[in-house]
Amino acid sequence: MTNVANKVIYNVGDLYENSLHDGDNMEHDVRQFDGENTGDTGEIIKKLSFLNTKEGLQQCMDDADFYLDIVSTYVEDNVLNDMQTCYLGNDWAGYRVKVHALKSSSAYIGAEELRAKAKRMEDAAKQEDVEYINMNHHPLVAMYEDILRNIAAVLPKRINFEGSSPIKQFTISVVDDSRLNRQVVEEVLSSTYNIKEAASGQEFFQQLEEGFLPDLVLLDVHMPRETGHDIIGKLKDDERYAHIPVVFMTHDNDLSTELQGFKEGAVDFITKPLNPSLLLARINRILDLYYLQSKLQEEVQIRTQAIVEKTQQMTVMFEQIIQALANTIDAKDKYTKGHSDRVAKYSVMIGSQLGYTEMQLMHLKYAALLHDIGKIGVPDGIINKTGPLTDEEFEIIKTHPVIGGDILKTITSVEDIYNGAMYHHEHYDGTGYPKGLAGKEIPEMARIINVADSYDAMTSRRSYRDRLEQHVVRGEIARGLDTQFDPIIGSLMLQIIDEDTEFTLHE
Ligand SMILES: [Fe+2]
Known part of the structure; x- marks a missing residue:
């Protein structure tokens, strides 16, 4: 772990990284700005936007050339080394004089934050508050170096910055x-x-x-x-x-x-x-x-954080797409508005009782939201028919799990999404469709969705009936244990019903 002050100094010291041991590189760094900043004074002042140039110009009676001269002098006459010498020698009286100079000159060029920091440091030096000085010296120097460097990058022709004494990083x-x-x-x-x-x-x-x-x-x-x-x-x-x-x-x-x-x-x-x-x-x-190692570690941390954020964004997007698809299904069937959302909600309640992890609950939610997606492939006339269905029509309705499975089979990253659509009409005793799977052959999430789906169907209004009363629904679920429903999952649904004393869980 590197302390904050050192980190700051190291980062802003990049320009000097090689120059400390090799003066030639420094020369190169300065030279490479040549020719880039030959624009008029207005352009140069624009590039000094990290300073409050408006304030600085005002101090110079709005004379841009005068202001730039002042800024140049600020870099050339920097008090960094003097500050360091006083600091290392515990010469607080001398240190106070130097930070006072820094404060005044920073105010002149419009380096407001640095001025404020130098002011606080001056007060600390006055009171010989060594603890404050030790805590804040390195950050102050880092900020000062940063400003000097940024100015030097903008004004390469005016300032022979390589000629100033090297700034000691370490x-x-x-x-x-x-x-x-x-x-x-x-x-x-x-x-x-x-x-x-x-x-x-x-x-x-x-x-x-x-x-x-x-x-x-x-x-x-x-x-x-x-x-x-x-x-x-x-x-x-x-x-x-x-x-x-x-x-x-x-x-x-x-x-x-x-x-x-x-x-x-x-x-x-x-x-x-x-x-x-x-x-x-x-x-x-x-x-x-x-x-270099510390810097690499820092870099790794930054990149890792970026990946985490990207993943979160992708998860949100994935969820929004699933929600949009679920809305599409519900829009097709005018009698079952909000059905997918409610089935997802009840499924997640059951999954929580089963001790599912966050990740499992998320997958269960997606699977439940999309369980009826196959209805997209069933003709509207059959889906929205108000009267009783003929045998032939019912056979067509019964194809929706397979159609759904087919639609979702490409989502291999979350296998449960396919399972939910494909097997949510299977019955525990093997009498369901499309495969006639029984017991634990039916994927667990599909068994959960089956219970939640039946519960929502009974507690929702239909064109031909109002929603069923809670005790009736409870009776139907209890009757279906071991036949339609997994007995453990069905019992958990009964428990949820019993806890819902005000009967709030319905359409
Ligand atoms: Fe269904």
Whole structure:
């Protein structure tokens, strides 16, 4: 887990990612904007839309050229390094002066949010509120860097941004009781990284307690009181710090010390006396790899989230299509308006009693919504006939499960949808149609839909009768246990009827 401040700094630091170790790339980055922004001042100001340019222009008496000069100067005279120096040296008086300057200049160019942040930081520095400063320094710097970079991208011809001092992305803690060693590290690494020294484990943990969070720890193994082994143990046991890569520095060039260090979670070993080129190369490589990995993890998280959202959208769309099809069926049969919806509702009630999972209930709902889709293939004259059906007409009606099955057979991702249409007129004792399946041969969801379908037919009005009374319906379902209905599923329907004391479940 990377802390938020570091993440922010890392992301906005992309432009500098390579430039930290290779000035040529930086030059390339700046150069590639050449020629793109040669438009008039109005166009350039439009591209500065991340600033409140209206406010900025007002400060410059609406003189666009004057405003752009101010914006250029803002980047060239940035106080980033001064801020960092004061911060790392705990020089709060100096820090206050620098954030004050940042506040004023940000107000001038219309960087409102940064101005507000700098204002709060100035107040904190005034009160020496170290906790607030430690919490907010990195986000403030990240936002500042971001704005500098965005301006540089818009004004490449005006600003020689590569000429300004490199912005140091990472902070390295050097924990070593030897002052000389700390000095060597400082000299070798300080032009590329921010360095914070600690002469003992106690001092180091004190810094952490104050809110300081390094991106890497260079840790001496042999120290009085707490050794490097003790310190890495404490870091790895604390979820706030466990993610920070630790590199051991030791005189011991023996395998067992190294092995022990790796077991304890160290990412590398550097042998003393420190070789400057080797030290810089190793640290560069570790930070590159480590933070590239963090970035990849972040990327994976973002993509996974996108897939989840896409899947949710697809599910909603699938459900809407099924609902539309169900409405089509109900529109064809004017006597059974809302039938599919109600059968789905009752089926889901039964499925819940059976302990179905969310996914099973969803499939059951779809299957129930589409159980009568085969009626689309039955002539309207027969579907909507008010008088009694002839034997021949009834035979035609009886084809609707097969027609439905045929329509739905391509939906193989949810097998129950086919089963619901195909087998919802099968009877438990084998006397139903179209296949004459019996007992558990009939797919369970089709047995559920069969009960729900019969219940809704009896509790709905027909052209030739009103809906049946609840006790009559209950009697019919009870009579059908073991013959038409699965006895367990039928009993669950009886239970639902008994709980519906006001008889609300009907058309
Ligand atoms: Fe049916």
